[in-house]
Amino acid sequence: MSAIKHQIVIVGGGTAGIATAAHLKKNNACLDVAIIEPSDVHYYQPGFTFVGAGIYKPEKTKRPMASVIPEGVTWLKDSVLSFDPENNTITTEKSGEIAYKGLVVAAGIKIDWDAVDGLAEAIKTEGVCSNYTYETADKTWKTIKRFKGGTAIFTQPKPPFKCPGAAQKIMYLADEAFRKQGVRNKTDIKFFAAAPSIFPIKHYADPLNAVIARKELNTNFKHHLVAIDGKKKEATFEHTETGKRTTSKYDMIHVTPPQCAPDFLKGSPLANAGGWVDVDKFTLQSTKFSNVFALGDCCSAPCSKTAAAIKAQGPVVVSNLLTVLAGGEAGTAYDGYASCPLVTGYGKLVLAEFDYNMQPKETFPFDQGQERKSMYYLKKYVLPKFYWDVMLKGGNLGE
Numbered sequence: 001m002s003a004i005k006h007q008i009v010i011v012g013g014g015t016a017g018i019a020t021a022a023h024l025k026k027n028n029a030c031l032d033v034a035i036i037e038p039s040d041v042h043y044y045q046p047g048f049t050f051v052g053a054g055i056y057k058p059e060k061t062k063r064p065m066a067s068v069i070p071e072g073v074t075w076l077k078d079s080v081l082s083f084d085p086e087n088n089t090i091t092t093e094k095s096g097e098i099a100y101k102g103l104v105v106a107a108g109i110k111i112d113w114d115a116v117d118g119l120a121e122a123i124k125t126e127g128v129c130s131n132y133t134y135e136t137a138d139k140t141w142k143t144i145k146r147f148k149g150g151t152a153i154f155t156q157p158k159p160p161f162k163c164p165g166a167a168q169k170i171m172y173l174a175d176e177a178f179r180k181q182g183v184r185n186k187t188d189i190k191f192f193a194a195a196p197s198i199f200p201i202k203h204y205a206d207p208l209n210a211v212i213a214r215k216e217l218n219t220n221f222k223h224h225l226v227a228i229d230g231k232k233k234e235a236t237f238e239h240t241e242t243g244k245r246t247t248s249k250y251d252m253i254h255v256t257p258p259q260c261a262p263d264f265l266k267g268s269p270l271a272n273a274g275g276w277v278d279v280d281k282f283t284l285q286s287t288k289f290s291n292v293f294a295l296g297d298c299c300s301a302p303c304s305k306t307a308a309a310i311k312a313q314g315p316v317v318v319s320n321l322l323t324v325l326a327g328g329e330a331g332t333a334y335d336g337y338a339s340c341p342l343v344t345g346y347g348k349l350v351l352a353e354f355d356y357n358m359q360p361k362e363t364f365p366f367d368q369g370q371e372r373k374s375m376y377y378l379k380k381y382v383l384p385k386f387y388w389d390v391m392l393k394g395g396n397l398g399e
Helices: 015-027 045-052 134-146 166-181 202-215 307-325 373-389
Strands: 004-011 033-036 041-043 062-064 074-076 080-084 089-092 096-105 150-156 187-193 218-221 223-229 234-239 245-249 252-254 292-294 338-345 348-354
Touching (some): 004 015, 045 166, 096 307, 134 166, 134 252, 150 223, 202 338
Parallel strands (some): 004 033, 096 292, 150 252, 187 218, 187 223
Antiparallel strands (some): 041 062, 223 234, 338 348
16 A cells, blocks of 8 residues: 655644644645544643633533644544654554655653552542543542542652643642632641742742742642552652652542653654654754654653643744755744743632743733732633634744
8 A cells, every 4th residue: 555645744633733734734725734643532731720620611621623623634533653754654553654745743742640550540539630631630620529628639740741830730729629618727738749849930939939838738849659549548759869758648639640752652763762752952853854843742842841832832843844845954943932820729820931941931011920810811711712713723823
């Protein structure tokens, strides 16, 4: 069977893949672009925190994949098995060999439930929840609503993992929910994070530490979850420096699961030792193959893995890919921009924006290192509309 051929092939129908395809077609409607994506559903993952906090219904965060595939783009409902970049081909499960002139890898990240001993079983038990998948986010709100007091634990693993702020946002929201439910005075809220502090940038860490003090939250930094027993309701943590292990009882625990590169990328010619597509952090071009680019969670760029980062990476990939295909060299640079809307309560948000140098790169003409109701409304109402109606349609990506 002869190979299927397309000018540009995009692996992945998530935020990065759809937005990049749309922007390519907006740039040149005649481009032959194909997306390889096996899922029937596209998720607005930044909304999962609000699902877990009872603010959104789960259905608000998903749409049929067919409805977001850009007009004129071929959707190959298939899974990638392997890459052969030397010959500009990909092998897929159903379609066989697919040839390309340019390749964009936007394959996302894998939730690795098995990386914590017992977690895959524990997530199915009472009191264990996570906002990191559509299937589990609604359970978080049910768990919070049913909570009658005791020990509530919230975890943050070693990087990399997507939307780092989500690990702490649900803790702040749970605190307020517990107060409204009248159980906060008999609740011990503990935050176990592998990181050495609440946030790596002082401009945002200071207000977050003030939130922690105000809410009387118990923080345990340099600790990551290594085991959980759903029957005994016990979580075991390991100190990232000393290796010492401690076990804590819980009545509820919100787990941010460890994450890793998708299996089909690990060991591929495109990947580095960690399994991520190895790219120049500025041009997002493969370090090995000039006609291959990657963006979003699956690439090696040392930035925060957020939808906002993808928004900034999209025009860089499109510009550089089209330049390379026309015989030029990649010259457009990504500065590491990422954003983290840190919800600190119902109606309160600190909007962190920063670059590779961990310097604030703020959008609005006021100090974003403060809790603001206006930024909460931006997160709740404006950003979802922007996502579905602008970003996924190729808009506001650098024109």
